[in-house]
Amino acid sequence: MKNKKYIRKKAKVYTAESLIEGIKSGNFTALSKAITLCESKKPSDRDMASTIVSACMQIENNSIRIGITGVPGVGKSSFIESFGLHLIQAEGKKVAVLAIDPSSERTKGSILGDKTRMNKLSIHPNAFIRPSPTSGSLGGVAHASRESILLCEAAGFDVVIVETVGVGQSETEVRQMTDFFLLLMLAGAGDELQGIKRGIMEMADGLLINKADGDNLKAAQLAMREYRNALHLFPKAKSGWTTQVGLCSALENTNMDVAWNMISAYEKHSKSNGYFLTNRKDQLDSWFQKSIEEILHQKLFENEKIKADYHFFSNKVISGSLSPYDAAKQLLDGFL
Numbered sequence: 001m002k003n004k005k006y007i008r009k010k011a012k013v014y015t016a017e018s019l020i021e022g023i024k025s026g027n028f029t030a031l032s033k034a035i036t037l038c039e040s041k042k043p044s045d046r047d048m049a050s051t052i053v054s055a056c057m058q059i060e061n062n063s064i065r066i067g068i069t070g071v072p073g074v075g076k077s078s079f080i081e082s083f084g085l086h087l088i089q090a091e092g093k094k095v096a097v098l099a100i101d102p103s104s105e106r107t108k109g110s111i112l113g114d115k116t117r118m119n120k121l122s123i124h125p126n127a128f129i130r131p132s133p134t135s136g137s138l139g140g141v142a143h144a145s146r147e148s149i150l151l152c153e154a155a156g157f158d159v160v161i162v163e164t165v166g167v168g169q170s171e172t173e174v175r176q177m178t179d180f181f182l183l184l185m186l187a188g189a190g191d192e193l194q195g196i197k198r199g200i201m202e203m204a205d206g207l208l209i210n211k212a213d214g215d216n217l218k219a220a221q222l223a224m225r226e227y228r229n230a231l232h233l234f235p236k237a238k239s240g241w242t243t244q245v246g247l248c249s250a251l252e253n254t255n256m257d258v259a260w261n262m263i264s265a266y267e268k269h270s271k272s273n274g275y276f277l278t279n280r281k282d283q284l285d286s287w288f289q290k291s292i293e294e295i296l297h298q299k300l301f302e303n304e305k306i307k308a309d310y311h312f313f314s315n316k317v318i319s320g321s322l323s324p325y326d327a328a329k330q331l332l333d334g335f336l
Helices: 016-024 028-039 043-056 076-089 145-154 169-175 195-203 214-231 256-272 275-302 304-319 324-335
Strands: 064-069 095-101 127-133 159-163 180-185 206-209 244-247
Touching: 016 028, 016 043, 016 145, 028 043, 028 127, 028 145, 043 145, 064 076, 064 169, 064 256, 076 095, 076 159, 076 256, 095 145, 127 145, 145 159, 145 275, 169 180, 169 195, 180 195, 180 256, 195 214, 206 214, 206 256, 214 244, 244 256, 256 275, 275 304, 304 324
Parallel strands: 064 159, 064 180, 095 127, 095 159, 180 206, 206 244
Antiparallel strands: none
């Protein structure tokens, strides 16, 4: 039997224009390719990504951006799958999920792989799930997350969910790029009112106690009352909204409508008093500031003089003859 010769097909070449058209038509492949370009650090990819993002910014949409956070083990992925399926099946929505994964220090790839933990949602034709590695980004947020949100909206998704890794600083970052910030909590952990959670709770627009089922239901109901009482002590939010508290069970798929009603009520409230639009403008300004930081960092370490001087100053710091601050200042003075 003769050996068959397998000819590898040439990879399809995409242009910015073809990807833009693909995104407009809701093509998942075009959307994925565009997000990959946004995540790339190659100058040619970044230029192409910039062209695509600029075009997509002109596409009108009526989406809601939802940030979801919670400590590891709270059931974020299970909740997002149940919630996403509810939005699609009961509310008729198209749902995009940007699951920000911590990165491997060795490969820079995603560690958790959220897509594999949302089996039903990931195969639904009206759902798009994109795990994005943080790749060392400050705050545990993928550097292209803002661009990815905009591309998903241009592709026709009504709801864009951004899941954080729950590492602390990532909550602040995700809060600055979403409309509604949802905090998932657990009951019975013995730390319901710990001060360490105050900062995150102050940022939250909604608080849901997950795993409110079986033997844990009574503890969840008690925790809900305690959180409601605690939230009365917090200062009023800029939006004028009072943080809502509810129960849910991703395992039993209960109270997903409670979560959506909470978000819908917030959207109506914030649009009526103008805060929704103001917050969107603030998001763009935050994106602008982050872009400056990223470009400065990139340009800095592309500079040949900086490359040459870096090791000189690094050795000074390591030997103890120069403080890290003074070394950085002298290095940057030479660049500026």
